[in-house]
Amino acid sequence: MKIFITGVSSGxxxxxxRLLISAGHEVWGIARRKDLLDKLADELNSPYFFYSQCDVAIEEDVNNTIQLMAEKNFMPDVAVLNSAIFPKDLKDGFDFSAFRKTFAVNCFGALIWVEKFLPKFLERGSGKxxxxxxxxxxxxxxxxxxxxxxxxxLSMAFRSMGLRHNQSGVKFTIVYFGPVATDIVPEFRDTKGLGxxxxxxxxxxxxxxxKAIFGxxxxxxxxxxxxxxxxxTLFLPDRLFSALSKKIKR
Structure with missing residues (x-):
């Protein structure tokens, strides 16, 4: 199987x-930092790993990657849209530029790949x-x-896409993770005690x-x-839930 993954340089x-390649699947990974991609390629040392430097928030980068993939005849069976950032946009008042950048990566930087891959997925009647x-x-x-x-x-967009294309053979899947210890949210990585x-x-x-990729x-x-x-616990008021969460993280 051919699998495309954004944000492949870490986390x-x-x-x-790593898991997919060890199982014999082909992976095309992208990330902003070429040095981390090169390092990962050296570690994997696998003919099943393809990669390109790409900032998902820059459409020119996206188009360049699409061109490279076409040249290698790499049309994915599954596109894993994983790139994300977490700037503190409320640190000093409200930082709209940080807000806009987050949407450019977390939401638009995922949906742009839907635009690029969906026509081919629909044409062949399969894809995820x-x-x-x-x-x-x-x-x-x-x-x-x-x-x-x-x-x-992003979640609502995928739910809408899933309804629109539910008879096409193309699947739209959402994975909701709880806290994961990555660099995106340092608080989770550095959590101590009960948290x-x-x-x-x-x-x-x-x-x-x-499991979700193959489910x-x-x-x-x-x-x-x-x-x-x-x-x-979604029935709890936001303030109460936030206070309880802070106590658990300590």
């Missing part, structure tokens, strides 16, 4: 690429788009306006993601029990 994206969302899509965050807003927007029990490492998250459900929640508890 969940990198660990997912997999959006990496998080439980932040369900709750506001006192540290960021843009993270929950962008993940909620550490609720945080997955990237390797475990990647194992879950691989048939439209929506996945990982880890199941933690995200179930989270969803069951």
């Amino acid at each position: 969940i994206g990198q660990e997912t690429a 788009f997999l959006a990496i969302a998080s439980t932040s899509a369900f709750r506001p965050d006192p540290a960021s306006v843009s993270l929950p807003a962008s993940k909620a927007a 550490k029990l609720f945080v997955m490492n990237p390797q475990t998250a990647a194992q879950k993601l691989v 048939n459900s439209a929506i996945y929640y990982f880890p199941f029990w933690l995200t179930l508890i989270f969803r069951l």
Whole structure:
């Protein structure tokens, strides 16, 4: 199987690429930093790993990658849209430029690949788009306006796409992760005490993601029990939930 992954230079994206390649699948990975891509390619040392430097927020970069993929005859069976950033846009008032950048990466930087790949997917009658969302899509965050807003927007876009194309053979899948210890959210990576029990490492998250890549459900929640508890508490007022979360993280 041919699988395309954004944000492959670190975290969940990198660990997912490792698992897929070790299982004999071809992976085309992209990231902004070429040095990290080169390092990963050296570590993998595999003819199944293809990569290109690409900032998902820059359409010229995206078009260049599409051209390179066409030259290599690499049309993915699955597109894993994983790139994300988490700037603190509420640190000093409200930083609209940070908000706009987050949407450019987390939401538009995912949906642009739908535009690029969807015609071919529809033409052959198969393919899967997999959006990496998080439980932040369900709750506001006192540290960021843009993270929950962008993940909620991406999730709703995928739900709409899934309805539109439900008879086409093209699947739109959303994966909602609970806290994962990556560099995107340093608070999760550095969590101590009781809070550490609720945080997955990237390797475990990647194992879950691989299940979603080959699964048939439209929506996945990982880890199941933690995200179930989270969803069951959606009736709580935002202020109360935020206060409880802070206590757990200590």
